[in-house]
Amino acid sequence: MTRHxxxxxxVAGVSAGLAIRSVDPGAEIVLIGHExxxxxxxxxxxxxxxxxxxxxxxxxxQARDFKARGLTVLDGIVERIDPTACSLHLRGxxxxxxxxxxxATGAAAVLPDLPGxxxxxxxxxDDFSDARRILRLARRGRRAVVVGxxxxxxxxxxxxxxxxxxxxxLLRKERYxxxxxxxxxxxxxxxxxxxxxxxLHYHSDVEALLGKRGRVTGLRLAGxxxxxxxxxxxxxxxxxxxxxxxxxGLNLDRGILVNEYLETGVARIYAAGDAAQVYDPLSGRxxxxxxxxxxxxxxxxxxxxxxxxxxxxxxxxxxxxxxxAGLTTTIIGAVGGGQDADLxxxxxxDSEAWRDLPHAIACQTHTEVNRVRVMVGRRTLIGAVVMGxxxxxxxxQELITEQVDISPMRAALIQPGGAVVxxxxxxxSEWRQTHGPQ
Amino acid sequence: MSFREHLTSEARHRxxxxxxxxxxxxxxxxxxxxxxxxxxxxIDVRQHAWLGKPVEDSHCLTCGTCIQKCPRGVLRFExxxxxxxxxxxxx
Ligand SMILES: Cc1cc2nc3c(=O)[nH]c(=O)nc-3n(C[C@H](O)[C@H](O)[C@H](O)COP(=O)(O)OP(=O)(O)OC[C@H]3O[C@@H](n4cnc5c(N)ncnc54)[C@H](O)[C@@H]3O)c2cc1C
Numbered sequence: 001m002t003r004h005x006x007x008x009x010x011v012a013g014v015s016a017g018l019a020i021r022s023v024d025p026g027a028e029i030v031l032i033g034h035e036x037x038x039x040x041x042x043x044x045x046x047x048x049x050x051x052x053x054x055x056x057x058x059x060x061x062q063a064r065d066f067k068a069r070g071l072t073v074l075d076g077i078v079e080r081i082d083p084t085a086c087s088l089h090l091r092g093x094x095x096x097x098x099x100x101x102x103x104a105t106g107a108a109a110v111l112p113d114l115p116g117x118x119x120x121x122x123x124x125x126d127d128f129s130d131a132r133r134i135l136r137l138a139r140r141g142r143r144a145v146v147v148g149x150x151x152x153x154x155x156x157x158x159x160x161x162x163x164x165x166x167x168x169x170l171l172r173k174e175r176y177x178x179x180x181x182x183x184x185x186x187x188x189x190x191x192x193x194x195x196x197x198x199x200l201h202y203h204s205d206v207e208a209l210l211g212k213r214g215r216v217t218g219l220r221l222a223g224x225x226x227x228x229x230x231x232x233x234x235x236x237x238x239x240x241x242x243x244x245x246x247x248x249g250l251n252l253d254r255g256i257l258v259n260e261y262l263e264t265g266v267a268r269i270y271a272a273g274d275a276a277q278v279y280d281p282l283s284g285r286x287x288x289x290x291x292x293x294x295x296x297x298x299x300x301x302x303x304x305x306x307x308x309x310x311x312x313x314x315x316x317x318x319x320x321x322x323x324x325a326g327l328t329t330t331i332i333g334a335v336g337g338g339q340d341a342d343l344x345x346x347x348x349x350d351s352e353a354w355r356d357l358p359h360a361i362a363c364q365t366h367t368e369v370n371r372v373r374v375m376v377g378r379r380t381l382i383g384a385v386v387m388g389x390x391x392x393x394x395x396x397q398e399l400i401t402e403q404v405d406i407s408p409m410r411a412a413l414i415q416p417g418g419a420v421v422x423x424x425x426x427x428x429s430e431w432r433q434t435h436g437p438q
Numbered sequence: 439m440s441f442r443e444h445l446t447s448e449a450r451h452r453x454x455x456x457x458x459x460x461x462x463x464x465x466x467x468x469x470x471x472x473x474x475x476x477x478x479x480x481i482d483v484r485q486h487a488w489l490g491k492p493v494e495d496s497h498c499l500t501c502g503t504c505i506q507k508c509p510r511g512v513l514r515f516e517x518x519x520x521x522x523x524x525x526x527x528x529x
Contacts, residue, residue, distance in 0.1 A: 041468055043470060052509075053470060053471060058471055060469045060485070292469070397465075
């Protein structure tokens, strides 16, 4: 009997386990994870902060569901992989042999190196225990400071504001998420935050955290200004967890490099999810995402390959639907570029692909809160940001991921003052009649 | 619920009953469970979203609450007949 071992009980690991089971009823499948909660909706933690959902609802599968599918879940920290002996070493000394191994160790928040980072009340948002800590601190505190960019920073800002804290949000430069959003989009988000009572500070760099008796009481900015607070949250980016892979001699760049079969190059070892850096046919490069669905799909494909069903992973245009300052926002494909001072690399719910904009023409339409920006390439649409009204979210998702030839409407679309929404909707309805889901 | 809200939700309800099923687009779903949490009769909508399958549960009221509460636009109504179990969704 083949033994498949999976390190990590996140969505990539679980999806791999389910895929192996779907093609091999007899295989032994062991998942090892060190979070006590094991498998839950990590993006759902944001809705725990905003009180939209109770803890118990964040679990898509219960222990009995794992059991029913013959997936063994072990609690433990894998400390070392021995690729020669094909075995794993857990903290505490246990050794587990594998026939096939999946490394799905996810990513962890990057924390800045500042004086006072060890003070109580300084937090990040990676996992369940972080979310609980933030909620505990929010109950006691009145003022909070959030530092960073991307989706997670805003989710923390909004969660805390909703719970009645006075929130100060620090940005290092002049606008929010400058390498994914355009200026108008950043301003919409910032305006809405202000409306919710959040104080934004531009050009603000934290120099040190200040504390008393081991607890944070405030921070000092580079200009000398001090802000008092009992909670400081950092969301300045994430980094794949690579320690195991590095020690095992896997090929690394920013993440674990894999081919389209999710193979690492070391015999019998695969990688998937936030930890993996996968080939992106659209840009021709290996890129990182921190997105639930790519992690799920990579896990599935890795699982099939581990079980002997050779299957290629074809990466699609990176896609996320999220809320930015309460405004539903869809981000698809390539929409921006350059650096964002608030983030080191990428954040949660983010993709390197979004910053990979080749030559394209932006056409946009804008009302007070609803905004659509479409990046028009030579023959296809290559990216879009849809804020507020989501009528175009699904049409653009399909036109961009299916790389539909838009030549027939291109000229009309990029014409200044063109009716962007109507043109796109008409074109999409027509395309769907002939090509879309029947 | 105000009278006006009641009327619109009634109207939506009747329209939904007439036209169809709740159908997920699982590429948008992050399994947060807000849909299952808000279903008035406890259908595990999230599980349908994971499997990418329409909510073909004869108990579904097609009240639209899950569609409304989902923060990511995962769920929508598609035309079909509840009674025949047929749907126009091919995915
Ligand atoms: C606040 C927040 C908001 C997010 N928002 C979005 C969003 O809007 N849209 C979206 O698509 N995605 C979002 N994400 C990202 C999404 O959750 C991730 O892309 C996804 O969880 C990745 O799954 P994974 O299985 O690769 O890794 P993970 O879910 O990180 O799981 C990895 C697991 O491996 C375990 N592990 C690591 N090393 C070891 C070891 N040595 N031994 C044992 N166990 C180990 C870890 O403890 C962890 O449990 C968000 C995430 C967060 C935290």
